[in-house]
Amino acid sequence: MNPADSQPPPPSAVPPPSRREFLRRTLEAGVALAATGSLGAWLWNRHPPGDFNRAASAALLPDFSVRDGGRSMSIITGQNRPAMLRRGLEAMGGIERFVRRGDRVMLKVNAAFATPAILGATSNPELVAELAHLCLAAGAAAVLVTDNPINDPESCFNLCGLAPAVRAAGAELIVPRASDFVSGTLPGGQLIRNWPVLTGPFHGVTKLIGIAPVKHHNRAGASMTMKNWYGLLGGRRNQFHQDINGIIVELAMMVRPTFVVLDGTTSMMTNGPTGGSLADLKATNTLVVSTDPVAADALGATLLDRTWRDLPYLGRAAECALGTADFESLRPERAAV
Amino acid sequence: MKITTARRLAQVFFFALFVWLGLAAAVGTSWGQWRGWPIAWFLQLDPLVAVGTVLTTHSLHPGLVWGLGMIAVTILFGRVFCGFICPFGALHQFVGWLVRRAGRFKDRIAANAYRPAQVVKYYLLIALLAAAAGNLLLHLVHASRAAPVLALAATAAVVLALLGLTLCRIGAGSRRRLVVGAALLAVWAGLAAAIAPGLPIIATLQTGLLDPIPLLHRSFNLALLPVATQGFEPWLPAGRVYAGAGLIGAVFLSALLLNLAVPRFFCRFVCPTGALLGVLGRGTLWTIGQTGAKCTECALCDVDCEGACTPMGPIRVSECLMCMNCLDNCPTVMPLAYRPRPSPGGEVTGHGITRRGFVAAAAAGLAVAPLARVGALTGTAWSPGLIRPPGAVAEEEFLTRCLKCDACIRVCPTNVLQPAGLAHGWEALWTPVLDNRIGTSGCQLHCIACGHACPTGAIRPLTLAERHGTGDFEPNGPVRIGLAFVDRGRCLPWAMQRPCIVCEENCPVTPKAIYVSEVYETVRDGTRTITAATGATLRIDGPALAPGHVATGDYICRLGGETAGRRIIANTADSLTVDAAHAWQEPPAEGAVLDVQVRLQRPVVDPARCIGCGVCEHECPVNGLRAIRITADNETRSASHSVLLKTNA
Structure with a gap:
């Protein structure tokens, strides 16, 4: 560029703006100012950000129980889990009493740990598959299986054998995603308040069955069907260990299942709830089907050489009319397979 | 089919294969997950991986024999790897094409002219390999102590050979060769006498910082894929977390964006693998060159030249990326061809490496490991937060094997494995370290995936029995990676x-x-x-x-x-x-x-x-x-x- 070109032209060479030019520029500036002003007015927010306890509360789970006055507990002894399950359900009036044509059935398993099924830290795949079969045979439109495990979810479902067993049985495995957890508050609850709960997969579900093994648990005393609902909690749920009995009772308030299956064919007597060795297991040859989780767990306690009085949450749940710890009062049918 | 079409098909195929293997590198039982998929294949094919680890470990890890095959291909056919296979190269070529596809011929010829700075990649290679070679040199020095008779015999043979060559006046500058040879032998003998035996490892494998295959693995797995999985969760596995992925992604994006300044900037100026292939392929049997048929000097061959290797003039064989665009562009009958004889138009087989540059780069590289070890991060000042995955070898050896490809981090099912930042020393940058706060569940007891993903044995492929200390491994006990406090x-x-x-x-x-x-x-x-x-x-x-x-x-x-x-x-x-x-x-x-x-x-x-x-x-x-x-x-x-x-x- 010629250096002379960069010199400003002499003032006289700049023509004064025409009237038209002046009006155009004024209009442009006016529009720009108006746009800025209205955008500012539109976005104006006099409230400072942040209410730490913004109450977001969705409905939690509906009541899945079937109240027809039928028998509410059966105790089957044996070693063949599928046969024990069939016998146990038969004693209760058959699966048809609980699962009707067109039902969408959720099976809440315990898949907490990425360990092989034989170590007994998770729900038995054969048992879960048999239950799924029975539900489908009873006309269920779909059988879903879920849990929010402690270890890596994919690893848990695959390693404990539930994923292949469930798929082979024609049921659908739901590995929870972040979006499946919805913040909710349990009416009357002290602990489950604005807490993420695994309710997403329950959309359209009409029946809920819990299937849990009998396991030693140092903090809670034992982990059975009621503790199994812990797997419906999301977030940093480990905080609830500070009031383990309180949270188990609230979970029992939150979850009213169609029935529960407590698998004490083998029980984890020590080193629970993770186990890790066959030496931790004992053949206790018992399977319970019950519409009353408190009663089922009270019986489960005896398999661990304890009574319901050793597990404070059972007494408190009974006090809250969530079931009875005196399971004999239910006159359970007993049979051997 | 035109040769450039074949090249494009190959590039698309290998790029797609790379993406697929990256997606499939996830532990699981479905066919689209890592079962038999050779997820480390590109790393194994990368010749720099083989050369680097051979220098540091004095052994060829199984699988890296693919790299030897690639070296053989390069010696025979030139830098086929760069032009046809390298997925990072394909990406650069694509971005460069996108930017300049409608540009004027004059500008494109200028953009693809040879630049003296292309020698920088050779210096980077020399420095990286020198850093890796410290131990090998030490080994050679100590070999004279271990076998003095053999060392004396070898010395005598070399001296005699040099003397003979000098006396018979074979080769130019033979007297000078004698002097230099004798001086090097004297230095060797002096070092052997002076350096104490039993020194710690003074080699470090840092090629992975710039080696395009580990770089692309790292960027794809730790930066691009997690971003994609956040946006496309229903189709891709749920989002993963990687500490410091921003820096990894920034390096990747910088490499891509530099194509705006100069086409294939990374390949021409930075890529140490390309430099290695350029050295190996300087005397390649098959080469692009003039046939002697009449050339009109239209310069169309220079317009799309990816390697800036000046096919119209004397061709720079080591710079040729085998893009084959010149053959495709050449409008006359056969003045350019790919064939097994040198170009009558002349060839430049040198790389522009000066003696001074070589010595400077080699000395800088050799200094890297000893300087790093002054901080004693592999010794008394070891970092207690540096929790390596189960099967990882001892830290000094780990640093001679780890490529920072982060394949282990990608396959880790719980996401607990993370790329290390600078907290554990810059030698350990982007190597795998456990961060138990991140991920779904610590390091799972029944998992041995990382060791089986590692292409170089930095993490040994354990069996479950060895990890748990059962069966034959009972006397050893389980593999411990740390201790809880x-x-x-x-x-x-x-x-x-x-x-x-x-x-x-x-x-x-x-x-x-x-x-x-x-x-x-x-x-x-x-x-x-x-x-x-x-x-x-x-x-x-x-x-x-x-x-x-x-x-x-x-x-x-x-x-x-x-x-x-x-x-x-x-x-x-x-x-x-x-x-x-x-x-x-x-x-x-x-x-x-x-x-x-x-x-x-x-x-x-x-x-x-x-x-x-x-x-x-x-x-x-x-x-x-x-x-x-x-x-x-x-x-x-x-x-x-x-x-x-x-x-x-």
Whole structure:
């Protein structure tokens, strides 16, 4: 560029703006100012950000129980889990009493740990598959299986054998995603308040069955069907260990299942709830089907050489009319397979 | 089919293969997950991986023989890898094409002209390989001590050969060669005499910082894929977290955006693998060159030249990326061809490396490892936070094997493996380290994926039996990657009278490495005087209690003189109720003193059992700085990090 070109032209060479030019520029500036002003007015927010306890509360789970006055507990002894399950359900009036044509059935398993099924830290795949079969045979439109495990979810479902067993049985495995957890508050609850709960997969579900093994648990005393609902909690749920009995009772308030299956064919007597060795297991040859989780767990306690009085949450749940710890009062049918 | 079409098809194929193997590198049982898929194939094919690890370890890791094959292909056919296979090269070529596709010929010829700075990549290669070669040189020096007769014989043979060549006047400058040769031998002998034997490893494998295949693996797996999975969650696995992925992504994006300045900037100026192939392929049998047929010097061959290797003039063979665009563009009959004879138009087989540049780069590279080791990060100042995955070899050797490709981090099913930042020294940048706060669940006991993904043996491929210390491995015990320590100042039952023991619950080994010590402690304002007693309920004085606060099942009340307490099952502001089944025979007297106590199970770690898996740390409800934390103390891979007294008992 010629250096002379960069010199400003002499003032006289700049023509004064025409009237038209002046009006155009004024209009442009006016529009720009108006746009800025209205955008500012539109976005104006006099409230400072942040209410730490913004109450977001969705409905939690509906009541899945079937109240027809039928028998509410059966105790089957044996070693063949599928046969024990069939016998146990038969004693209760058959699966048809609980699962009707067109039902969408959720099976809440315990898949907490990425360990092989034989170590007994998770729900038995054969048992879960048999239950799924029975539900489908009873006309269920779909059988879903879920849990929010402690270890890596994919690893848990695959390693404990539930994923292949469930798929082979024609049921659908739901590995929870972040979006499946919805913040909710349990009416009357002290602990489950604005807490993420695994309710997403329950959309359209009409029946809920819990299937849990009998396991030693140092903090809670034992982990059975009621503790199994812990797997419906999301977030940093480990905080609830500070009031383990309180949270188990609230979970029992939150979850009213169609029935529960407590698998004490083998029980984890020590080193629970993770186990890790066959030496931790004992053949206790018992399977319970019950519409009353408190009663089922009270019986489960005896398999661990304890009574319901050793597990404070059972007494408190009974006090809250969530079931009875005196399971004999239910006159359970007993049979051997 | 035109040769450029074949090249484009190959590039698309290998790029798609790279993406597919990246997606498939996830532990699982579906066909689209890592089962038989050769997820490390590109890394194994990369010749720089083979050369670098051979220099550092003096052995060829299985699988890296693919790299030797690629070297053979390069010697015969030129840099086929760069033009046809390298997915990073394909990406650069695509971006360069996107930017310049409509540009004027004049500008494109200028953009694709040879630049002297293309020599920089050779200096980078020299420095990186010199850093890797420190130990090999030391080995050679010490070899003269180990076998003095052999060393003397070899020296004599070399001297005689040089002398013979000089006396017979074979080759130019033969006297000079004699002098230089003798001087080098003298330096060797001097070093052998001076350097103490038994020095630590002074080699470090840093090629992976710039090697395009590890760089692309790292960028794709740790930066691009996680971003994609956040946006496309239904189609791709849920989002993963990688510490410091921003820097990894920034390096990748910078490399791509530099194509705006100069086409294939990375390939021409930076790529150490390309430099290696350029050196190997300088005398390639098949080469692009003129045939001698009449050339009109239209310069169309220079317009799209990817390597800036000046096909119209004397071609720079080592720079040729085998893009074949020149053959495609050449409008006349056969003045350019790819054939097994040198170009009559002349060839430039040099790389522009000067002697000074070579010495400077080599010296800088050789200095890298010894300088880094002054900080003693592999010695006394080792970083206790550097928790390596199970199967990782001892740190000094680890740094001679790890490519920073981060394949282990990609396949880790729990996402606990993370790329190290600069906290553990820059030598360890982007190498795998466990961060137990991140991911779904610490390091899972029944998983051995990382070692099987590692292409170079930096992480040994363990069997489950070896990891668990069962079967043949029983005498060794399990593989420990660290040790858990309870921070008693942060732990809820130790410091704050809150029941918890989530760590104990989740400890996966059996018997558990965390056990509990049970105590009953009087709570704050817990010593009360009884004002009235009826049955199982006591009225007490003192500050009001929150209703139900001590009725959770974890609290007892104990009268003075009683050895055992009674569980409180209900409380109001000023009363306590104990379990009726365990109530007093006679209600306690008014005025008697009781203690409200909480039952605490306090976690204690058994160092003989703990394997450092970090599940406890991951699950600890003290969310920020965890109250139980793993450090690399007691890790199996380093005897000097052991904590426990070894006894024969």
